[in-house]
Amino acid sequence: MNIQLAPTGLNPFDDPLDRILAEIALSVQLPPSLHDKAKSRYDAVRRHLEATTAFVDQIEHFYTQGSMAIDATISTRGTDDEYDLDIVSQLGDRFRRMTPLEILIELEAALADYPVQRVLRQTRCVTLFYADKMHLDVTPSLRLYDTLDRESLITHAKGPRRSADDRLVDMNAYGFAQWYASKTPLELRMAKEFHRRWLDHAGLAARADADVDEVPDQCDFIVKNTATLALQLLKRFRNIRYASYSGRIAPSVMLSYYAGLAARPNISLSAMLIRLANWIIRDIEQASLYGRLLHVANPICENDVFTDRWPESIAQQDEFAGHLREFVCSLEAMRNGEMFPNMMMDTLRGDFGDRVVTRAADQIATEVGGNIQQSRQLYTRRGGVLLPTAAAVAASTVNPAVSAAQPHTFFGRKI
């Protein structure tokens, strides 16, 4: 009988390049404190709305969409510590008789006295600005009956007055999140190690040990799959490349779609990142070759077009493909050991931002140096140095190709 084992994923902290990439991803990650707050804030906003006259008994569903729904949240473009989170509020019959602008205004009015720093009506949602720099977008929607679960229409109205451009836009964020989850199943080894580091990073070492050692396999891991980690890094790369550009950029949901397509079990983080970027480059090249704009739609709702507002021109998509080509080229040089560490740092800073890369390198230097001082490192037969992760320590007991360290003290001069 053949037994199919679920892929466990590779521990990104076992490989030097993956390690620094994973540390960078940790630095831009929604921290545990805000992750916990986000959940309670969803519930609080829903309770607040349901307590208003306009929304009582009118909220059919209240669910996350976008990056939070697929555990791929990173800091907002142009920041290192601000986070945009999205929820969809599926509304009842009373709202079906209203125009898109009326719905948005009604939602804004219901949230006007909500205890946050600012409430802002936008074209498709109402945004709540919290003091800790979290932004919560509440998007009203109306269920499209006789379609797949939660396929809906969302409001589009710039305001402040009614316009011919006001409309309802087809979408199925819920279905997309389910599609993404099916393409990126839990990789337990990778997820456990990343979850432990995520908590550790926030100074929650005790919770990290308790959470990770005793959790069931279906624990609420923040990142479940290497493809999602690669997606976060790609989003960060895009944010940095377009940091001084104020126009529209390649949308996160489109990048998420490609991460779902490119996901493959048990490959390294750097290989996954290259694979993801190459997938997008190929599709853009193909579109440009035929003089077309890139067209990406929700795989379970063809009217939900992810590229409806970007790219605006072939030049714009070609520019993004050019950035991705440079990115792939530098990652391949790093993977092949062709880039010196100081050059590698300059490149990574250009790709992901100065502060997070410096912090990642400092974290690694402290950890690796500390392990070497305590002779906890291991060596591969080919001349690699391994850090004492669980997998490496296990390998040393069964694999003669991995050997242990002997204590020594660096000496000599400064020249």
Added chain:
Amino acid sequence: MMAAILSIDEQVVAMKAAWPQFAPRRIDRRAQFARWVGSVRPQYASYLLEIRYELGSSPEGRVLSPELIRLPQNVEGQLPHVYPPAENPTLCLFDPREREWSPAMTISSTIVPWALDWLTCYELWLMTGRWTGGGRHVGSEFAEVTESTL
């Protein structure tokens, strides 16, 4: 009882068993001397490493290529934990005062892995400007431990 001093032949055998990529480039049994050269990639980049050993002397490790990068004005010096000459430095892998190495030890289990540690710390030093692997510099005899990991 003192452990027996290992001959060059014993060092060569141990080296071949542990690090097959380190080919002996020269073995002089009469002078009890050997030189090995091998390619390693401890963390990010690849290096060609040379180990020289003559019975009665301390083993020496050098990086043949690429040329080691200097960081002028770094608090650890332009290149930390090496012996001169500056243009062709030898890696300082152990503290003689602590008797961490003796000729009864195999080079394969000491000098080679310690050189890998040195290269790892060197790369992290290039990345951060901090030598986090600890150690002691000549002239700091009164300092028990020099660099901190903090």
